[in-house]
Amino acid sequence: REMTVATYLPANSSFVTDLLEPLAAWINERTNGEFSLAVYAGGTLGRDPSQQDRIVSSGIADLAVIVPGRNAGAYPDWGVFELPGLARSAEEGSYAVWQMHNDGNLRTGDDLHLVAAWTTDPYIFHTSAPITDPADVQGLRIRVLGQTQTESVLAMGGVPQGVSITETPEAISRGTLDGALADWSVFDIFRLGEVAHYSYEIPLGVLAMALVMNPESYAELSPEGQAVMTEAGEEWQRLMIAYYGRERARILETYTARGHVINAPTEEQIAGIVEATADLRERVAGAAGDGVMAAYEQALMDHRSGTR
Amino acid sequence: MSPETIGLLGVAALFLMILTHVPIGIAMGVSGVLTFGLLRNWSAAFAIVGTEASTVFASLELAIIPLFLIMGSFAASGGMGRDIYRLAYAFLGHYRGGLAMATIGGCAGFGAVCGSSIATVSTMTQVSYGEMRQRGYAPTLSTGSIAAGGTLGILVPPSVIIVLYAVLSEQFILTLFTAALVPAVLAVVGYMLSIWVVVSLNPDAGPAGEKSSWRERAQAVRESWATILLAAVVAGGIYSGLFTVTESASIGAILAVVIAVVRGKTSWAVFWHNLYSTAATSAMLYVILIGASVFSYALTLSRLPSNMVAIVGNLDVPPLMIVAGLMVIYIILGALFDTVSAMVLTMPFVYPLILNMGMDPIWWGIVMVMVIEIGMVTPPIGINALIMKSMLPQSSLRDIYVGIVPFLVSDLIRLTLVILFPALVLWLPTLLDLPR
């Protein structure tokens, strides 16, 4: 049977061509014809990013990529990844989210079967004037995504703006925005670098994502088929980490060659942000299940020390 | 049954329902649910209605449509159509055919504050038809210029049809509005030339009026302050980048209501009528959007569109020929029934085909708007002509359609030009470096 993989990302985006389609091909080679995955990109099975979980849980598509943080009320455990000052890279974040899932420390609900999980690079500042210290954010109008980023920017004295990402470059060039929070891949896709010539790499949280499957579709599979889907989660980690590393190197090389300036924060500055957002952290950790926050911090430490 | 067969059954069900008076949006939704249900399962099929409805209900971008509708209806009841017509008349009235030219100018100006073709046609019928007939204009030229000029309501931004296309194709509204500007200027020039040809061949069709003095012209400018202000704020806001399209629509709607109230042009009856009709038209458009999405998802799953794209792609035919073929199909469809529906219905097939041929979706959007304009004035179902006929019971539908012919020629020439030279559409958005 043909299983549909829906995504609202365009068919020619590198996420689809370099990750989703290779994974589908990898799976299709191993199912002995029991089933196959077909990718429907560009929103052809549902174009609203915030409805992707519903598309899977109601069976409109068998699989889809979701951003649980978009519906924080429904996936409270996933709120922790957006907290500032924690994960420093996509590799770290992805290791943590996948580890937490495998250890049973991350709930996604009964309506979805999780196949793979990962995170983006951290959301950092890209601005038209240089930032070298959190104090520089005071009064700046910054494009943000979602509640946690809104509060992080407010805590730094900035003015958060819920502008859509597609309007952001124009708003920065016109001066109605001073900058945006974005990871390197969003920075590249939406050409923020053409209008914002400074980046400040203070990690303001990562965006966690998951490839999820309709539980009934999963239950239809033979034990061998289910095993292929489980292995696919590990394969995804390999594909994804290679992809993020390659992409980041290319983006940084392109933009630094053009004179883009990247300022790194000091450890004290990062600690300062963590302290300034203590209330937010307490609330998000409280909304998440018991031990989720601790498991996240432990997984990050494990990854940094290379113990696992 | 193969998915393709189920898809074809779905398309057949759609056309059967359309023939049996089921509204287009409803027919697409029902046929989409049936097709999806047969392809997958029924609970998923019904669930699409829910996910699409919640997307559409929660979309702030779509609020642009009712906002522009409110702006247009209050601009009409606020007397702005008359103002802008008088203004155009003060500068053009003394030429032969000048009243008809003023009508075109009035339509273009009114189109800058109104997003709908129907509102433009009905407003300008009230404003300029009587005046043209009084001055001895031929009935054909009088009605033709208004029916054709009315289509400027959807070509001159703001335009509800352009917003609809932008939402369905996920293109930027601002970019599409900007892309429409050069074709809109071409349309005005083309219609003026049509009038010039008509009065050159038959001087009695549009006798010249008196020349206005510069004092009278200044007076006309002063009296149209409200329309000029509204157009300047809306268009200026959008193109200068001072506001987003949503912000401009908000400001325009508020300003139009305020102006209509301040000028004392709005009775409670008119006020209610504008509100109800905006609400009803919005509900209709929301139903069409939900139905179109459900239908399009179901067709995608049937692989009918992708197979068709592959078949057409394998034909050894130049893309331009395919576009020409599509134009013929749309013009036939537009003669038989409403072209807006034709655009929405064919979108799941035609849009991927256009992208697959490497053509620009912005350019295609403007081409679609111009085809819809033609559909609005061609018999037997030309909505602009039918509206004029219902407003002017003493006129003849035949005269209206005959009067449209010179303008239709101009429409076809412009359509050909835009298809052959996409730069006419794409030059301005590229110049302004708008998002694509």
Add this chain to the structure above:
Amino acid sequence: MKYDRLERLSIGLSRPTALIGILGLMLIALITVASVVARAVFNYPLIWAHDAASLLIIIIVATCFPTGVMLRKHVAIEFLGGALGSRAHRWLTAFGALVTSAALAVLAWQMTVIAGQETAGHASTVVARIPTGPLWWLAAVIVWVSVPMQGLVTLLIITGKAAPAADGDHV
């Protein structure tokens, strides 16, 4: 005769809902203008503006439905009925209206499902975290109200008592 009271009741219900909807729309417009002014003049965007607008819009869209139903504003192609004569035209139009009733009922049912999911998922606005669930319930109720109205319209068409459909059947 007995339909007259039902029709008056339906119109009596659809008018205030449309009024609430359009006033809500004007409120969104005012909030948007206020945030433009706040941004341009005071260099301080209203961060709650998006929250407020995203709550209002759900109700606004729902309130358009009863009016749309009562004014019978649809794009429908009626040339078959036109060719077959007035009796056939009436029956075909009634059929179209009946299918519309069923489709509206499915829409209302699915809106109810969505309202349940939004409530269960603790969905809320981004900045102020105001729950959106209750608004989805209200929207679902308003769409449900338009279902019997559409049924009534169908009956009026069958009995030949329906007023002609609203003019200007597209934009």
